[in-house]
Amino acid sequence: MTDQDDRAARRAGDRERRAQERVAAAVARTEHRAAERDAAGRRREEAREARRQEEEQRRATLVDEREARPRRRSTGSLARTGEKPVERDTRHYATDRDPTRIRTLAARGASPEALASVFGISVAEVEAALAGA
16 A cells, blocks of 8 residues: 555545544534423423412412402592491481472472372372472
């Protein structure tokens, strides 16, 4: 073998070795990327599961708060002061027996019997108030 043949063989061997190194590096990169993708997928799934659990806890808290809240919206004064309105006992309040008011209610369609019952007077008094117009 001549010197040229030796050099050619060495170059061919070097080329072959470099080609194998490139192939090995490409395979290593591919495997590294696949491992990174798997790890990223696991991290995403863990984050998704954590968000899901947090959302479930938040919803459970909201449901508890919603059930504790009154069914109707609170009035402005309740929101401002925190005091509930007082329910007054109006059973013994005197109803104003103004003849003009009786006539107005009758004009709106209230019957004399109903007006007598509401105002606590007789039907004759209601009819007298209506006749006084």
